[in-house]
Every structure is written in C-alpha cells, then in structure tokens.
Amino acid sequence: MPEENTPEEMEVTVESNEAPGATQAPKAPPTKVNARDVNVYYADNHALKDITIEIPENRVTSFIGPSGCGKSSFLRCINRMNDTIDICRVEGKIEIDSADIYDRSIDVVQLRAKVGMVFQKPNPFPKSIYDNIAYGPRIHGMVAGKTDTDELVEASLKRAGLWEEVKDRLAQPGTSLSGGQQQRLCIARAIAVSPQVILMDEPCSALDPIATARIEELIDELRQNFTIVIVTHSMQQAARVSQKTAFFHLGELVEQGNTELIFTNPVDKRTQDYITGRFG
Amino acid sequence: MNSLILIAVLLVLSAIGYQMGRKRALAGTGGQIKGLHSLPSYYGSYVALWCALPALLVIAFWLALQSGIVDSLLISGLPASVQALSEGQLNLLLSDIRNLAAGDITSKTPDPMVQAAAERYNDLRSTGFAAMVVVGLALGIGGLTIGWRAINPSFRARPRVEKIVHWVLILASAIAVLTTIGIVLSLLFESIRFFNRVPPAEFLFGLNWSPQTALRADQVGATGAFGAIPIFAGTFLITIIAMLVAVPIGLFSAIYMAEYASPRFRAIVKPILEILAGIPTVVYGFFAALTIAPLFRGFGESVGLDVASESALAAGVVMGLMIIPFVSSLSDDVINAVPQSLRDGSFAMGATHSETIKQVIIPAALPGIVGSVLLATSRAIGETMIVVMAAGLAANLTANPFEAVTTVTVQIVTLLVGDQEFDSSKTLAAFALGLVLFVITLCLNVVALTVVRKYREKYD
Structure with a gap:
C-alpha cells in the first residue's frame, strides 16, 4: 500500500499546476497506480508527453479525449502491452503499489497477471467458454485439479454476471456467444486470475445500448474488489461509471480530477470545448 | 502454317474493323464524344470482336474436325476389299497414304491403289483448306459488316462488349474444366480395359506385383x-x-x-x-x-x-x-x-x-x-x-x-x-x-x- 501522495479525489488539477499531495477529501482512497512524467514514442512520433496521474484504488478512473489523443497508449503502458510493439518506447516512471513496473526486476508476465485487460472488440479465444476462463488460472498455476478449476470458472462467471446464461453450455465455443456476452466473458476471463487492476479499452464501443448498460453495471460492481481504468469515447459513460476522469488531448493530459467536477466545472478551455461537443 | 496466315489475316481484319467502328460512331455525332452512348473504343471493340470471334471459333472447330472427316472420306473412296481390313491394318494403310502424300518414306513400295489414294488425300486436304479459308474470311467480313452496320450514336456498345467479354471468360474456364474431364476419362477408359483383363479385386488387394507378362507361350519367369x-x-x-x-x-x-x-x-x-x-x-x-x-x-x-x-x-x-x-x-x-x-x-x-x-x-x-x-x-x-x-x-x-x-x-x-x-x-x-x-x-x-x-x- 502506498503511504505517500494521498490522491486529490475532490480536487481538480490542471497539468500546469504541479501540486499533487494536497488533501481535501476526508476518506480518500489510497493510490494504486502512480505515473510520473511518462513519455511514449512510436518511432519518432512523440505520442504522450509528460503524463503524471494517480489512479485511486477501488475506484473507476476514466480516460476521455478525442481519437488519437494517446489515452489508449497510456492505458497500454500500465500493463506494458506496449512492449509487444517494436517501435514503441516508454520513458518515465509508473508505479503500482510503489513498485516501478518498468524496473528490470519486474517480470512482465507476472505484471500482466496482476493488471488485467479488456479490449475494445471482444476477443474470446477459439476455445470453449470453460477453457476461455480456465486459460489464465492454468498458465499461472492457480488451480490444481478439476474441482478447483470448476469452482473458479463458476465464481468468475458469476462475478461477471454471465453464469446464468452459459451454465448449461460451458463446452460450447466462446465465439458462439453474442457480442455483449463475449465481452462479459472477456471480463470474466480477466478477473479469473484475480488481478488488482483491470484496464478496459473502450469495452462497450462494439456493443448495443442494452449490452452496454449491463457492462456498466458490472463495472460498478467490480469496483468493490478491483481498481478499474476505462478508456471511453462516450462522455455519458465516463460520467455514469467513473469517480475520477482524465482528459487527454494531443498526447497531453490536460485535466484530471473528480468526475463530477470535470463535467460540471472544467478548468481548462479545451476540456470544456470537448465536453460540450465543440470538437472531438 | 497456312492456317496461321489465315488467322493473322483475320486479326488484321478485326484491327481494321476496330478503326472502322470508331470512325463510324464518331462520324454519327460529327466527331463529338459527348453525343455517343459509349466511348468510341467500345464501338471499335464491338466491331473487332464481331469480326474475329465467330471466324476464329469456326476455324478452331474446323481444324479439330478436319483430319477425321478427311480420313473417313478417304476410306469411303477406297475399294471395298480394303475397307474390309481390320482396324489395325487400315490404320497402317492410312499412315502409308499420309506419308506418301507428304512425300515421306513409306513402309513399302507404293502400289497404284495407295498412290491414287495419296493423290486423293492431297486433293481432299487442299479442298478442305480452301473451304476453310473461304468460310473463315466470309465470316470475318460478314461479322465486320454486321457489327459495323449496327453502330450509330445511340447504340449501347459498352454493355454489349461487356456481355461478349463475359462469354469469352466463361469459354476460357470451360476449357480448363473440360481438360480435367478429358484427362479423367482417358484414364478411366484405359483402366477399364485393364480391369477387363485383371479383376479389380486382384489389383487392389493382391500382395504380389510382378508386371512382366509372357510375350511367348514358352517364356519363363514372367x-x-x-x-x-x-x-x-x-x-x-x-x-x-x-x-x-x-x-x-x-x-x-x-x-x-x-x-x-x-x-x-x-x-x-x-x-x-x-x-x-x-x-x-x-x-x-x-x-x-x-x-x-x-x-x-x-x-x-x-x-x-x-x-x-x-x-x-x-x-x-x-x-x-x-x-x-x-x-x-x-x-x-x-x-x-x-x-x-x-x-x-x-x-x-x-x-x-x-x-x-x-x-x-x-x-x-x-x-x-x-x-x-x-x-x-x-x-x-x-x-x-x-x-x-x-x-x-x-x-x-x-x-x-x-x-x-x-x-x-x-x-x-x-x-x-x-x-x-x-x-x-x-x-x-x-x-x-x-x-x-x-x-x-x-x-x-x-x-x-x-x-x-x-x-x-x-x-x-
């Protein structure tokens, strides 16, 4: 648990205003992810500039901003998915529970077990529903024997609110489910390895409004046990599910703070323009 | 070789047809492309295709069928005693006649009957070729005329050419499919002849393979x-x-x-x-x-x-x-x-x-x-x-x-x-x-x- 840097849950900071650590909220949650001066380059393209943000534990933090502003790139820094892109270079410091995840001693495979991810398009593996869930626990040696696995699969599907719909057809391929069910399957798959942080990259952009509503409900429930970071293009969604919001624009973190304040009383002109739909 | 010249002549003719089609279409509007239904090149292509395709198709069939027809005409012209020969001997005689007609060495000194047949064979062939030239050129010129007369500024040359191209493509793929069928059939017929001599069960399940058959009755080890x-x-x-x-x-x-x-x-x-x-x-x-x-x-x-x-x-x-x-x-x-x-x-x-x-x-x-x-x-x-x-x-x-x-x-x-x-x-x-x-x-x-x-x- 981090002891320093009590996050400013109720406070709105502008990027230029370098004043973290000011306390205002009475029972502010501790910081889970702490990013300091993160710069990301794709070859010569400077995609993210000096991103500094604290992500509070057991809260939903949303990243908003126009397409190509770098919010997904930053999300992918948190579980080092950018490592899989050859031309990508990350500078700066990202700490989870005060441990630098870009440190040489960190095993990236272990890190990703701790920081789960849900993608824009549902991407169930070409396996049965059961094996989709059991995949992660098996490779991490978290289950021993069939009953153990059965229990974990059931628990994960229940937490993702999918159990009732699929309990009679666990042997069917994951791709046979509907889009919304597939996305909940992917969430169940992510929570099966008991991560501490779940990153969601526009998880509802390929879903209809009803499926979206279910996922949003689910995110709200999952907040009890996980720290959630969600990238979204829907400002209503950010307003509905998140407690903290960060606005990205052209690779800069323009403004961050309490969701309500960002949406009702943004400080920066660009944030205001984006929220009111003047660009983006 | 002479057929190649005929084909070349037809291709030249269709090139001329292309130019004529273009000119006629443009002449109809006084040189303005705007008044035409299709681009001038489509009118040209239309005439060229009309000129070349029917003639070339007929020539292709003619060449494929000619030798068979000439042979049967030749045989029907031979004396009855020769016609009664077995198939193998008749084939031998025919190839003798062909060789003589082409001026090659024959298997034996030609007798008058064969010489007469060879002359007849040459006659038939040259008549056949002349007929093919006449028919081919007639079709070429006839096609060119039909295509050329059809052209006027409101004539829809573009969809017509499209349709012809469609059929040419179908023809090309049909040739590939027909070849496959032909190969299978030739395999099948020869195999049936084999299975008339050796039962399929022996062939498919026999454990002994020794294909040397005896040429003479007293041969051993085969x-x-x-x-x-x-x-x-x-x-x-x-x-x-x-x-x-x-x-x-x-x-x-x-x-x-x-x-x-x-x-x-x-x-x-x-x-x-x-x-x-x-x-x-x-x-x-x-x-x-x-x-x-x-x-x-x-x-x-x-x-x-x-x-x-x-x-x-x-x-x-x-x-x-x-x-x-x-x-x-x-x-x-x-x-x-x-x-x-x-x-x-x-x-x-x-x-x-x-x-x-x-x-x-x-x-x-x-x-x-x-x-x-x-x-x-x-x-x-x-x-x-x-x-x-x-x-x-x-x-x-x-x-x-x-x-x-x-x-x-x-x-x-x-x-x-x-x-x-x-x-x-x-x-x-x-x-x-x-x-x-x-x-x-x-x-x-x-x-x-x-x-x-x-x-x-x-x-x-």
Missing part, C-alpha cells in the same frame, strides 16, 4: 502378377517419412517466421525458403541418390544397420525437404491470419509468447495448418522424379525404411518407358495405377480445400 498392395505400401512408407520430415520443420519455421522473426529477417528468409519449392525435382533426385543415400548407408554401416543404397529413408527424407515450403508457406499465411486481438488477449492474461502460440494461435490456425499438410501430402504422393532416382524398383512389401521400396509413380514410369505395345496388361496397368493415384490425391485435395475454406470463413 508370370504377370498385378497385386498393387506392395507399391501402394511403398508409396505410403515414403510419404510418411517425407511428412515426418516436412511437418515439424515446416511448421516450426512457419511459427518462427510468423511470430518471432523481425520483419527484415522475414523479408529475406521467406523467399529463400520458397526457393526450395522452385528447385527442379530432378535436382532433388540427384541429391537423394548421390548424397543422401550413400550418407545413410555409410551411417548405417557404422552403427551396424543394413541400409540399402536405394532406401525408402533417403527418398523420403529428400522428398520431405522438398515439401517443407508447401507446409511452411501456407502455415505461415494462416498463422498470420490469426487476429492480433487474440494474441493481445493472451498476452494481457500474462501468458508468455510460447504459451500463446501453443494454446491460442495453433488451435486457431489448426484447420489451415491441417489443410496445408494435406496439400503437401498429396504433393508427396504424386511426386515422381525423386523416387524414380532414389527409391528402388523392386516391389517389396515392408515397413522397414532401410530397405528399397517402390512407389506407384516409379512403377508407372517403368511400365511405360521403352517400346511397349499398348494393349498388354503390363502397360494398361500403368493407367489403373494412375487412376487410383488420381483418386487418392483428389480426395486429399478436396478434404484439404474444404478444411482451408472453412477456416477462411471463420475470421473474414
């Missing part, structure tokens, strides 16, 4: 046994050895190329790997017979194994090397077709690269990989040159890869090489073997293509 099991066993033994070499190496190199290699390395190495597929099989044959086989024999001696100099092992290993590119290139494509989102999903679960390949990518690509392996197998079964040079001739029924075995393709080659009469069981057996081989590879290809197609539907 029994003529046509049990194909040993040579099919040999084929499968060599194919299995080849697949044991090609599948692991091909699949692993495909995985390396698709998943681990840097784009630069891949851009250099993949074409080099595919060169393997471009090496003539006869060169592989040298390699197998002169390098690999002695190597295996020497190695076998040093460890106390008895390896024949023409072993199934050597032929199979070299054949395996040859089909590596078939496996690797296709598998590489299907592995690349696995969506990146699946890899991301697996990496994000904390899986390592090899776990991801083993548990996510290979299962997703499996149908395509199976398809590529099946295609490579049918290629290996039908491969001829390597086994002719490196596998044996004796039909051993054995599962020992160190012994010499023979394959279906080797037997077909040896049955048909040299001076053979084409009505003995021995030569006809080649067609039966070819038919069975064809059926096997056809089935494999159908299964492989179905599997590959099923896979394509899944991710597109």
Whole structure:
C-alpha cells in the first residue's frame, strides 16, 4: 500500500499546476497506480508527453479525449502491452503499489497477471467458454485439479454476471456467444486470475445500448474488489461509471480530477470545448 | 502454317474493323464524344470482336474436325476389299497414304491403289483448306459488316462488349474444366480395359506385383502378377517419412517466421525458403541418390544397420525437404491470419509468447495448418522424379525404411518407358495405377480445400 501522495479525489488539477499531495477529501482512497512524467514514442512520433496521474484504488478512473489523443497508449503502458510493439518506447516512471513496473526486476508476465485487460472488440479465444476462463488460472498455476478449476470458472462467471446464461453450455465455443456476452466473458476471463487492476479499452464501443448498460453495471460492481481504468469515447459513460476522469488531448493530459467536477466545472478551455461537443 | 496466315489475316481484319467502328460512331455525332452512348473504343471493340470471334471459333472447330472427316472420306473412296481390313491394318494403310502424300518414306513400295489414294488425300486436304479459308474470311467480313452496320450514336456498345467479354471468360474456364474431364476419362477408359483383363479385386488387394507378362507361350519367369498392395505400401512408407520430415520443420519455421522473426529477417528468409519449392525435382533426385543415400548407408554401416543404397529413408527424407515450403508457406499465411486481438488477449492474461502460440494461435490456425499438410501430402504422393532416382524398383512389401521400396509413380514410369505395345496388361496397368493415384490425391485435395475454406470463413 502506498503511504505517500494521498490522491486529490475532490480536487481538480490542471497539468500546469504541479501540486499533487494536497488533501481535501476526508476518506480518500489510497493510490494504486502512480505515473510520473511518462513519455511514449512510436518511432519518432512523440505520442504522450509528460503524463503524471494517480489512479485511486477501488475506484473507476476514466480516460476521455478525442481519437488519437494517446489515452489508449497510456492505458497500454500500465500493463506494458506496449512492449509487444517494436517501435514503441516508454520513458518515465509508473508505479503500482510503489513498485516501478518498468524496473528490470519486474517480470512482465507476472505484471500482466496482476493488471488485467479488456479490449475494445471482444476477443474470446477459439476455445470453449470453460477453457476461455480456465486459460489464465492454468498458465499461472492457480488451480490444481478439476474441482478447483470448476469452482473458479463458476465464481468468475458469476462475478461477471454471465453464469446464468452459459451454465448449461460451458463446452460450447466462446465465439458462439453474442457480442455483449463475449465481452462479459472477456471480463470474466480477466478477473479469473484475480488481478488488482483491470484496464478496459473502450469495452462497450462494439456493443448495443442494452449490452452496454449491463457492462456498466458490472463495472460498478467490480469496483468493490478491483481498481478499474476505462478508456471511453462516450462522455455519458465516463460520467455514469467513473469517480475520477482524465482528459487527454494531443498526447497531453490536460485535466484530471473528480468526475463530477470535470463535467460540471472544467478548468481548462479545451476540456470544456470537448465536453460540450465543440470538437472531438 | 497456312492456317496461321489465315488467322493473322483475320486479326488484321478485326484491327481494321476496330478503326472502322470508331470512325463510324464518331462520324454519327460529327466527331463529338459527348453525343455517343459509349466511348468510341467500345464501338471499335464491338466491331473487332464481331469480326474475329465467330471466324476464329469456326476455324478452331474446323481444324479439330478436319483430319477425321478427311480420313473417313478417304476410306469411303477406297475399294471395298480394303475397307474390309481390320482396324489395325487400315490404320497402317492410312499412315502409308499420309506419308506418301507428304512425300515421306513409306513402309513399302507404293502400289497404284495407295498412290491414287495419296493423290486423293492431297486433293481432299487442299479442298478442305480452301473451304476453310473461304468460310473463315466470309465470316470475318460478314461479322465486320454486321457489327459495323449496327453502330450509330445511340447504340449501347459498352454493355454489349461487356456481355461478349463475359462469354469469352466463361469459354476460357470451360476449357480448363473440360481438360480435367478429358484427362479423367482417358484414364478411366484405359483402366477399364485393364480391369477387363485383371479383376479389380486382384489389383487392389493382391500382395504380389510382378508386371512382366509372357510375350511367348514358352517364356519363363514372367508370370504377370498385378497385386498393387506392395507399391501402394511403398508409396505410403515414403510419404510418411517425407511428412515426418516436412511437418515439424515446416511448421516450426512457419511459427518462427510468423511470430518471432523481425520483419527484415522475414523479408529475406521467406523467399529463400520458397526457393526450395522452385528447385527442379530432378535436382532433388540427384541429391537423394548421390548424397543422401550413400550418407545413410555409410551411417548405417557404422552403427551396424543394413541400409540399402536405394532406401525408402533417403527418398523420403529428400522428398520431405522438398515439401517443407508447401507446409511452411501456407502455415505461415494462416498463422498470420490469426487476429492480433487474440494474441493481445493472451498476452494481457500474462501468458508468455510460447504459451500463446501453443494454446491460442495453433488451435486457431489448426484447420489451415491441417489443410496445408494435406496439400503437401498429396504433393508427396504424386511426386515422381525423386523416387524414380532414389527409391528402388523392386516391389517389396515392408515397413522397414532401410530397405528399397517402390512407389506407384516409379512403377508407372517403368511400365511405360521403352517400346511397349499398348494393349498388354503390363502397360494398361500403368493407367489403373494412375487412376487410383488420381483418386487418392483428389480426395486429399478436396478434404484439404474444404478444411482451408472453412477456416477462411471463420475470421473474414
């Protein structure tokens, strides 16, 4: 648990205003992810500039901003998915529970077990529903024997609110489910390895409004046990599910703070323009 | 040769027709493209196609049918005593007549009847050719006139040309299909002749292959046994050895190329790997017979194994090397077709690269990989040159890869090489073997293509 840097849950900071650590909220949650001066380059393209943000534990933090502003790139820094892109270079410091995840001693495979991810398009593996869930626990040696696995699969599907719909057809391929069910399957798959942080990259952009509503409900429930970071293009969604919001624009973190304040009383002109739909 | 000149004349005529069509269309609007329904080139093409296509089609049919018609006319003109000859003798006589007509050496001094027939043959041919020229040119000019008269500014030349192109394309693909049918039928008819002499059950299930048939009644040592099991066993033994070499190496190199290699390395190495597929099989044959086989024999001696100099092992290993590119290139494509989102999903679960390949990518690509392996197998079964040079001739029924075995393709080659009469069981057996081989590879290809197609539907 981090002891320093009590996050400013109720406070709105502008990027230029370098004043973290000011306390205002009475029972502010501790910081889970702490990013300091993160710069990301794709070859010569400077995609993210000096991103500094604290992500509070057991809260939903949303990243908003126009397409190509770098919010997904930053999300992918948190579980080092950018490592899989050859031309990508990350500078700066990202700490989870005060441990630098870009440190040489960190095993990236272990890190990703701790920081789960849900993608824009549902991407169930070409396996049965059961094996989709059991995949992660098996490779991490978290289950021993069939009953153990059965229990974990059931628990994960229940937490993702999918159990009732699929309990009679666990042997069917994951791709046979509907889009919304597939996305909940992917969430169940992510929570099966008991991560501490779940990153969601526009998880509802390929879903209809009803499926979206279910996922949003689910995110709200999952907040009890996980720290959630969600990238979204829907400002209503950010307003509905998140407690903290960060606005990205052209690779800069323009403004961050309490969701309500960002949406009702943004400080920066660009944030205001984006929220009111003047660009983006 | 003269037909070629006729065809050239027709092509020139249709080029003229093109210009005439253009001019007439433009003349109708006083040189303005705007008033035309289609671009001037379409009017030109319309006339040119009308001029060339019917004439060329008729000439093609004429050339195909002419010799048969001339022959039958010639025979009907011969004396009745000659017409009563057997088919073989009649053919002999006909070729004598043709040779005489062409001024070649004949088999015996020509008698007056043959000389008269030769003159008649020449007459018939020149009449036929003259008729063909007349009909061809008439059709060309007639077509040109019809096309040219049809043209006026409101004439819809563009859709008409489109329709003609449509039919030309159908014709082209019909030729490919008809050729396949023709090949199958010729195999089938010769095989039926074979099966009239040797019962199919003996051929398909017999264990003894010794195709030397007795030419004389008193000849010894030529029994003529046509049990194909040993040579099919040999084929499968060599194919299995080849697949044991090609599948692991091909699949692993495909995985390396698709998943681990840097784009630069891949851009250099993949074409080099595919060169393997471009090496003539006869060169592989040298390699197998002169390098690999002695190597295996020497190695076998040093460890106390008895390896024949023409072993199934050597032929199979070299054949395996040859089909590596078939496996690797296709598998590489299907592995690349696995969506990146699946890899991301697996990496994000904390899986390592090899776990991801083993548990996510290979299962997703499996149908395509199976398809590529099946295609490579049918290629290996039908491969001829390597086994002719490196596998044996004796039909051993054995599962020992160190012994010499023979394959279906080797037997077909040896049955048909040299001076053979084409009505003995021995030569006809080649067609039966070819038919069975064809059926096997056809089935494999159908299964492989179905599997590959099923896979394509899944991710597109």
